Amino acid sequence: MSEPGDTADAGVRRLFVEFPRPELPAGFSRNVIARVLREEELRPRRLPGGSRLALAAYWLAAAVASAFILHGLPWPAGWGLVAWGLAFAATPVAYAVALFPKRMRAWLVLGLSMVLPRLDP
Amino acid sequence: MTDEELAAAYVRARDPDLFRTLVERHQARVHRLVASLLGPFADTEAQEVTQEVFVRVHERLATFRGEARFSSWLYRLAYNRALEQRRLARLRRPHVPFETIPEKATTASPLDDVLRREREDRVLRWMDGLPDLYRSTLYLHYWLDASVEEIAELLGAPTGTVKSYLSRARERLRRQAKADGTEVSG
Numbered sequence: 627m628s629e630p631g632d633t634a635d636a637g638v639r640r641l642f643v644e645f646p647r648p649e650l651p652a653g654f655s656r657n658v659i660a661r662v663l664r665e666e667e668l669r670p671r672r673l674p675g676g677s678r679l680a681l682a683a684y685w686l687a688a689a690v691a692s693a694f695i696l697h698g699l700p701w702p703a704g705w706g707l708v709a710w711g712l713a714f715a716a717t718p719v720a721y722a723v724a725l726f727p728k729r730m731r732a733w734l735v736l737g738l739s740m741v742l743p744r745l746d747p
Numbered sequence: 748m749t750d751e752e753l754a755a756a757y758v759r760a761r762d763p764d765l766f767r768t769l770v771e772r773h774q775a776r777v778h779r780l781v782a783s784l785l786g787p788f789a790d791t792e793a794q795e796v797t798q799e800v801f802v803r804v805h806e807r808l809a810t811f812r813g814e815a816r817f818s819s820w821l822y823r824l825a826y827n828r829a830l831e832q833r834r835l836a837r838l839r840r841p842h843v844p845f846e847t848i849p850e851k852a853t854t855a856s857p858l859d860d861v862l863r864r865e866r867e868d869r870v871l872r873w874m875d876g877l878p879d880l881y882r883s884t885l886y887l888h889y890w891l892d893a894s895v896e897e898i899a900e901l902l903g904a905p906t907g908t909v910k911s912y913l914s915r916a917r918e919r920l921r922r923q924a925k926a927d928g929t930e931v932s933g
Contacts, residue, residue, distance in 0.1 A: 635889070637932035638917055641870045642890035644863055645787040650778050650794060655770040658798055659763050662805045732831075739834060 685721070689714070750817035758809050766808075770801050773818065777801070777825045779893060780901045783886040784829035784879065785836075786871065796832050800825045822901050830879060873923040881916035888913060 651657075692713040701709060723730045748756070750769060757765040777800055782793040804821060811820060874882050880902070887893040887901065895913070899906045924931045 635917060638885070638920065639889045641920075641931065642787075642886070644867060645870075645890055646790070647891070648778065648782040648787075648790050648793050650774060650797065654774055654794075654798070655767050658770050658774075658801045659767050661798065662766065662802055663763065665802060666805075735835065 685718075751813045754808055754811055754817055755813070766805060769804075769817075773821055774801070776897070776901060777821065779887065779891050780822060780825050780883070781829040781832075783883040783891060784826070784833055786874065786882075786886065787867075787890065788871075789836075792832065792836070793829075796829055797825070800828050803828065818900065819903050823903060826883075826902070833879075869924075869927060869929065873920055873927065876923050877916060877919055881912060881919060884909065884912045885916045885920065 696706070696709055696713060699706075699709075719730075748768075750772065753765055753769050756762075757769070774797065778793060778797045781796045781800065782789070785793050785796065800821075803824060807824075811817065874885065877885070884898055884902070887898045888895070893901070895906050895909050898904075899909045902909065904912075921931045
């Protein structure tokens with residue numbers, strides 16, 4: 627390789643001489659195609675735009691109805707908050723986890739990595 | 748056929764051979780990029796992440812509009828996925844002590860083996876102290892023998908910027924080594 631500075635960097639290059647080089651196994655692309663086809667078969671079909679709109683309208687109606695019912699009930703002290711929390715946080719999160727498991731897992735990991743202390747020694 | 752044409756043809760026809768051609772064109776480079784972020788002694792993990800990158804590409808291929816080059820889009824995706832994997836791995840396993848590094852078949856004496864593993868462990872520690880971009884650039888150039896032009900393509904940066912990354916990364920590596928009582932000559 628004839629990059630500028632290479633001759634001056636022999637010391638840095640020597641540091642990595644003993645590290646094993648990574649290699650892809652033979653038939654890697656065949657394995658990728660097999661996995662892609664397998665996952666495609668398992669993946670649920672995406673909802674068309676109209677169905678998604680109908681689903682969103684249903685959720686909105688359910689949320690309004692829940693708010694109406696929750697508002698009218700005589701909750702004992704403290705329990706009203708729990709019921710509101712369940713209706714407007716836990717239920718939507720549960721729906722989202724069921725519909726977008728990968729995306730929600732990624733958000734969870736991201737959230738945890740920001741909240742938890744680093745484990746560096 | 749260019750990458751972009753292949754991608755568009757695959758989205759239309761769903762012929763697995765078209766996608767296989769895309770994979771075969773880029774698998775080696777994606778693997779090197781992923782390995783440069785995960786580091787040495789993570790071969791299985793690098794293979795798995797490389798495979799996942801292509802699975803993600805397949806999932807998102809329909810959203811690729813050809814505004815950027817296919818290779819830039821692919822390498823950006825690979826970089827982000829490898830970084831995500833590295834962060835997850837660090838949460839689970841913050842530092843790999845040299846005792847856990849897989850044994851390499853060697854004909855040297857046991858003492859030489861111990862010394863070599865100590866050397867490797869020290870270099871891994873110094874490299875772990877560098878920012879992701881610098882570490883990846885150094886590994887690509889000095890461990891995986893990638894040229895400046897190849898690194899520029901993988902990282903989506905001009906060659907001048909890559910040279911400056913290399914120079915700054917070398918300097919920081921030397922400082923890390925010096926703080927550990929070792930002079931890196933050259």
